[in-house]
Amino acid sequence: xxxxxxxxxxxxxxxxxxxxxxxxxxQQPATLAKLLGTVDAVAPGDSDRQRLSDANELGAGGAGTxxxxxxxxxxxxxxxxxxxLPARTLFxxxxxxxxxxxxNEVRFYNTRIDVPPGLFAKAYAAEMVRGRFVxxxxxxxxxxxxxxxxxxxxxxxxxxAVLKALATLxxxxxGRPPRGVWxxxxxxxxxxxxxxxxxxxxxxxxxxxxxITKRWPDLLSPDVRATYELYLEHYDxxxxxxxxxxxxLVHGDAHLGNVFFHExxxxxxxxxxxxxxxxHPMRDVAYHLILSCDSEDLARNEGAYVEAYLRRLAAKGQRxxxxxxxxxxxxxxxxxxxxxxxxxxxxxxxxxxxxxxLTLGRAAAAVERVDARGALLDLID
Numbered sequence: 001x002x003x004x005x006x007x008x009x010x011x012x013x014x015x016x017x018x019x020x021x022x023x024x025x026x027q028q029p030a031t032l033a034k035l036l037g038t039v040d041a042v043a044p045g046d047s048d049r050q051r052l053s054d055a056n057e058l059g060a061g062g063a064g065t066x067x068x069x070x071x072x073x074x075x076x077x078x079x080x081x082x083x084x085l086p087a088r089t090l091f092x093x094x095x096x097x098x099x100x101x102x103x104n105e106v107r108f109y110n111t112r113i114d115v116p117p118g119l120f121a122k123a124y125a126a127e128m129v130r131g132r133f134v135x136x137x138x139x140x141x142x143x144x145x146x147x148x149x150x151x152x153x154x155x156x157x158x159x160x161a162v163l164k165a166l167a168t169l170x171x172x173x174x175g176r177p178p179r180g181v182w183x184x185x186x187x188x189x190x191x192x193x194x195x196x197x198x199x200x201x202x203x204x205x206x207x208x209x210x211x212i213t214k215r216w217p218d219l220l221s222p223d224v225r226a227t228y229e230l231y232l233e234h235y236d237x238x239x240x241x242x243x244x245x246x247x248x249l250v251h252g253d254a255h256l257g258n259v260f261f262h263e264x265x266x267x268x269x270x271x272x273x274x275x276x277x278x279x280h281p282m283r284d285v286a287y288h289l290i291l292s293c294d295s296e297d298l299a300r301n302e303g304a305y306v307e308a309y310l311r312r313l314a315a316k317g318q319r320x321x322x323x324x325x326x327x328x329x330x331x332x333x334x335x336x337x338x339x340x341x342x343x344x345x346x347x348x349x350x351x352x353x354x355x356x357x358l359t360l361g362r363a364a365a366a367v368e369r370v371d372a373r374g375a376l377l378d379l380i381d
Contacts, residue, residue: 146263330375
């Protein structure tokens with residue numbers, strides 16, 4: 001099967017030569033020049049991050065793409081790039097392509113968003129043809145930034161920096177997310193254009209839940225599993241509620257492993273924009289806090305963190321009541337659990353066991369701590 005897949009990739013490459021198939025092809029000056037203009041020479045870039053990426057030890061410990069760091073020289077000018085291609089394995093590449101993850105990120109980097117330039121990496125090339133894509137982005141490591149991973153200790157100062165960055169992102173598109181990001185039939189009426197969100201398949205949700213409970217039977221208590229199954233049963237109602245309410249541009253996968261911090265002023269920025277969507281702002285806030293913070297620390301400071309986000313939001317000219325924010329926060333604890341169950345349950349190779357257990361444990365604890373079941377019952381009643 002993998003050989004057949006490789007043959008198909010070679011055929012597609014002949015059909016569209018601008019988009020390379022492999023990192024080796026991307027590192028050829030002639031290939032990179034088709035995307036960027038004149039390029040005299042190409043050399044490997046950040047070797048430490050390349051090594052960690054190849055070992056699936058960046059971010060949250062998953063992969064999903066083939067990544068490389070390059071330095072391109074044109075005349076006397078050198079530019080550092082971070083580049084992404086589809087995953088090298090058949091399962092991962094097809095799984096993410098079918099669900100529109102690759103296309104969503106390419107669209108994002110081709111969309112002008114009115115936010116401070118330091119919030120994201122600059123895109124030099126973002127192209128996709130028939131399931132093949134290439135992203136050539138600014139290597140933000142050249143700015144002087146740090147890259148935490150999912151289990152990095154997340155203290156109050158770094159939490160505040162991320163909440164400030166999220167408030168900046170959300171306020172920039174408050175009530176008017178840009179076209180092209182994930183929407184469904186309901187939210188597309190507000191955003192415009194055709195729906196782009198991948199469908200939610202109950203079959204996949206059930207299958208991945210069985211996989212999780214078989215691999216790690218200690219992670220989900222009977223109460224958490226019952227709440228999750230009730231949520232899946234009423235998913236359409238929850239989805240309709242989210243899509244018909246307040247909509248902003250959200251990162252969609254804003255855990256700590258997709259954040260960088262500028263070393264000069266401590267400000268935060270985001271990368272890995274595969275799940276950008278039109279959603280309620282608590283999608284990002286709940287997802288980030290629940291998956292990135294130590295559960296005991298979060299239990300002490302959860303309400304204060306939500307209030308800190310709301311203050312940052314008000315400073316940007318947008319207001320959300322604590323009551324509304326906390327109600328949506330509790331519901332979105334179920335989404336955080338959903339994202340982890342599906343991604344960690346999809347394949348043993350897709351999500352490393354250590355980060356999977358850590359984040360699933362944090363999500364399960366949050367579902368019980370914030371009474372997500374009560375919020376769900378309030379909605380469906």
